[in-house]
Amino acid sequence: MMLEAGGIVRTGRAIDARNVPVDGATVAAAVRGEQTPITVENPAPRPVHERVGYVRPEMGVSVRTALAAAARSRGLSAPQDDDIAAVREQLADIEVPEIATNTVRREFAAADTETERLEERVAELRGRVQVLREQGTDEAVAEAEAALTSAVRDLSEVATDRTAASQRLDRDRLRDARDARERRLRLEDEVANLERAARASLVAELRGAYAAAVADAPGPSPADPFEADPVTAALAVGRVADLRAPVVLACDRFRVPAAAASWLDAPVVRV
Amino acid sequence: MLLVVTYSRAARRSLRNACRTHEDCVVRRFGRAVLLEASVFGAFLALRLRADHGGDVQVERTRPLNEFEDIPEEVREAATAYADRDHPSTPYAKFAAGTDHPDPDAMKAREL
Numbered sequence: 294m295m296l297e298a299g300g301i302v303r304t305g306r307a308i309d310a311r312n313v314p315v316d317g318a319t320v321a322a323a324v325r326g327e328q329t330p331i332t333v334e335n336p337a338p339r340p341v342h343e344r345v346g347y348v349r350p351e352m353g354v355s356v357r358t359a360l361a362a363a364a365r366s367r368g369l370s371a372p373q374d375d376d377i378a379a380v381r382e383q384l385a386d387i388e389v390p391e392i393a394t395n396t397v398r399r400e401f402a403a404a405d406t407e408t409e410r411l412e413e414r415v416a417e418l419r420g421r422v423q424v425l426r427e428q429g430t431d432e433a434v435a436e437a438e439a440a441l442t443s444a445v446r447d448l449s450e451v452a453t454d455r456t457a458a459s460q461r462l463d464r465d466r467l468r469d470a471r472d473a474r475e476r477r478l479r480l481e482d483e484v485a486n487l488e489r490a491a492r493a494s495l496v497a498e499l500r501g502a503y504a505a506a507v508a509d510a511p512g513p514s515p516a517d518p519f520e521a522d523p524v525t526a527a528l529a530v531g532r533v534a535d536l537r538a539p540v541v542l543a544c545d546r547f548r549v550p551a552a553a554a555s556w557l558d559a560p561v562v563r564v
Numbered sequence: 565m566l567l568v569v570t571y572s573r574a575a576r577r578s579l580r581n582a583c584r585t586h587e588d589c590v591v592r593r594f595g596r597a598v599l600l601e602a603s604v605f606g607a608f609l610a611l612r613l614r615a616d617h618g619g620d621v622q623v624e625r626t627r628p629l630n631e632f633e634d635i636p637e638e639v640r641e642a643a644t645a646y647a648d649r650d651h652p653s654t655p656y657a658k659f660a661a662g663t664d665h666p667d668p669d670a671m672k673a674r675e676l
Contacts, residue, residue: 392619474571474620478596481573 294539294560296320298331307550308539308562317543317564321347324538324562335560338538341366345527345534349543354526356519357496360503363534364495371491377484384480390470404455411448418444499533506532511546511556531557567624568610569597575617582609599626634676638666 296303298315310320315331323333324346338346341362344354418441425434506529507518515521521529524544531540539560540553547553550563570576576596583590583598589606591599600606602625614621631640642665646656657668 389619470619471571471622478571478573478576485573 294562295334296323296331296562297333306560307554308560309550310562310564315564317347317349317541320562320564321541324541333539333562335539336537339366339534339536341530341534342536342538342540345531345540346536346538347541347543348524348527348531350522350524352523352527354523354530356503356521356526356530357492359527359530360499360533361492361495363503363530364499366535366537367533368535369495369498371494373487373491373494377487377491380480380484380487384477384484387473387477387480389473389477390466392467392470401455404451407451408448408455411444411451415441415444415448502533503529506530528557531559565591565602565626566600566606566610567597567622567626568600568613569622569624570613570617570620571596571622572617572620575613575620578613578616579621582613602627638664639671642666 294304294306294308296308296310296313298310298313298319301313303310303313319329319331320333323329323331324335325338325342339362341359344359344362418437422434422437422441425437429437504518507521507525508514510521510525510528510532512525512528513522515525518526518529524546528546536557536559539562540557542550542553542561542563547556547563550561553563554561568579570579579596579598583593586605586609589601589603589609591601593599600609610621610623614623629635642660645665646659649659659665660667
């Protein structure tokens with residue numbers, strides 16, 4: 294492994310970077326292959342590295358998830374793996390029609406307001422025609438009647454629009470779209486359940502090795518290895534995992550970085 | 565009331581959180597669906613979920629049913645009579661045939 298920061302270059306399986314002007318988060322990011330001002334050359338990290346690749350007292354570790362990732366790094370598999378792949382395939386095949394009814398509902402509501410306005414206008418014109426028939430001139434009656442005819446026509450057009458809008462809110466179409474979403478949700482739940490079971494099975498395989506690592510780890514030893522403090526837990530998961538990429542250590546558990554590298558059986562950068 | 569149904573894991577999670585935070589607006593919860601109070605705030609919660617999750621959130625308006633007001637008498641009577649039938653395996657269509665009870669297709673064609 295090679296680390297270069299601010300013109301300082303360090304190489305080896307256990308690097309002490311405490312005198313190098315760089316912080317742990319930056320080194321961890323560089324190990325993951327992200328763009329940083331420093332250069333780290335190292336083998337590509339495995340997924341478990343995301344969980345325990347940067348060990349510091351303020352970290353949070355979900356021990357079971359990390360342990361399952363450690364099992365994967367060692368090439369272990371779970372009995373649920375085939376089922377998970379099959380359900381994922383089914384999920385990929387589901388086509389979910391869009392439900393974009395917002396505009397339709399807005400048009401529908403607008404048509405409704407327009408209907409009300411026109412209904413009022415028709416009623417008002419009817420009243421006027423009646424009054425004019427009793428006391429108005431022929432000309433005024435004809436004019437009012439023409440206005441009424443036109444308002445009635447407008448009203449029937451809006452009513453047609455409204456029907457069209459309501460048909461677009463078509464229940465069957467929505468039902469199909471929702472059925473697809475419901476199927477997708479069921480499969481997603483199935484994947485989540487299978488993954489939970491797979492994780493439990495992977496954790497069961499490494500439980501003993503993990504407990505031994507917690508007991509052997511420098512620092513406090515808890516009665517329940519799954520209640521270990523985050524640094525102990527992360528180190529123990531790292532010891533049972535096949536880490537490949539360097540672990541960034543911001544903790545005082547080991548006398549020298551080389552001791553950490555040998556205990557973890559992985560390259561180490563002490564920051 | 566407002567019926568809110570969710571169709572994705574994320575929408576279901578948001579619905580759960582919203583219900584936990586605003587219990588006073590919740591009439592009844594059913595897994596990934598919920599009945600909210602018919603208040604403007606209930607509508608606000610529903611619309612907020614829909615803004616976040618789009619088509620994965622369905623919102624419907626419901627209202628209580630008074631069968632003595634909303635449902636024709638013969639339908640109510642048919643329901644009671646059918647519940648009281650002699651043979652539990654008799655389907656309704658057969659039960660209604662040749663009686664005064666309404667035919668199922670006729671009922672389907674008739675809007676409430």
